[in-house]
Each structure stands twice: as C-alpha cells, then as structure tokens.
Amino acid sequence: MNKKTCSALVSMFLLCSCSGIDPSASYVSYNIDPHVVNVASADITAFAASILPPGKATIWVRPAQNGSRWFAEAIEADLRRRGFAIAPSSGVRPYGAHELRYLIDQGDIGTTVRVSIDQIRAGRFYGLGSSGAIAPIGPLTALNL
Secondary structure (H helix, E strand, O other), X not given: OOHHHHHHHHXXXXXXXXXXXXXXXXXXXXXXXXXXXXXXXXXXXXXXXXXXXXXXXXXXXXXXXXXXXXXXXXXXHHHHHHOOEEOOOOOOOOOOOEEEEEEEEEOOOOXXXXXXXXXXXXXXXXXXXXXXXXXXXXXXXXXXO
C-alpha cells in the first residue's frame, strides 16, 4: 500500500470515529490491545506538553463514560512523570484545571485514539508497524476549536 492510500485510509478512520460518541465523555473500548496503552499514553503526554507548560499546569483527566479507569491511570502516571499536576479524579473538573478527554476505539485493523485538551483536539491511528509492534500510522492531526 502506498503512502497516499494509507494516509487516505487513516483520515477516513479518524473522521468515522468522530460520530456517535458524546463529545464531552472519555471512552475506552473493552477490547483494547494492552500494547496500545503505552504507545498512546506517551503520545497523549507529548501532545499535552506541546500545548501546556509542564510544571505549571494542572490537568484533570475526565473519567471514562464506561467506568474504565486503567487507561486514565496510565495517562495520569505519564503526565506526572512529565511534570504535570493531576487534579483529583471526580465527575467535575476543578476550577483552573485543564480538561483532558480521550476516546480509544479498537477496530479490526488498528486503534483510533482521539484526545481533547480544553478546545484543542487531536487524533491518530495506530496499527502494526513494519517490526510487528504497535506503532502510529500517520501523523498526529490537531485542530484548535
């Protein structure tokens, strides 16, 4: 598959993943590949550090709508290591904290990851790289609303 075809497929998957999910909720599909957690969490943390100052910003990770905490815990641990303060996990964002929401959806050929920090949204598709390990397929695409 050539690069243009792959990029078109990735864009299609990112756009399709936007429909049908409550935009204010976090969500993790139940059949998520555990290897995606490490790769996606590191990407989300790098994205947060590119738009917020580590050491000065507090982030509230919105709980997943389906009650799953394990992905949020991985993201929170990575954010702490990067120097971010993490607001307590609750149903309400504390005053002054930046809100981080995520959507992780496992499909047949890969995983779609969307993240939103305040009004900035980004998405990326992950699949098997040439080495057979989970890897990003395409760029992290961001949109400032």
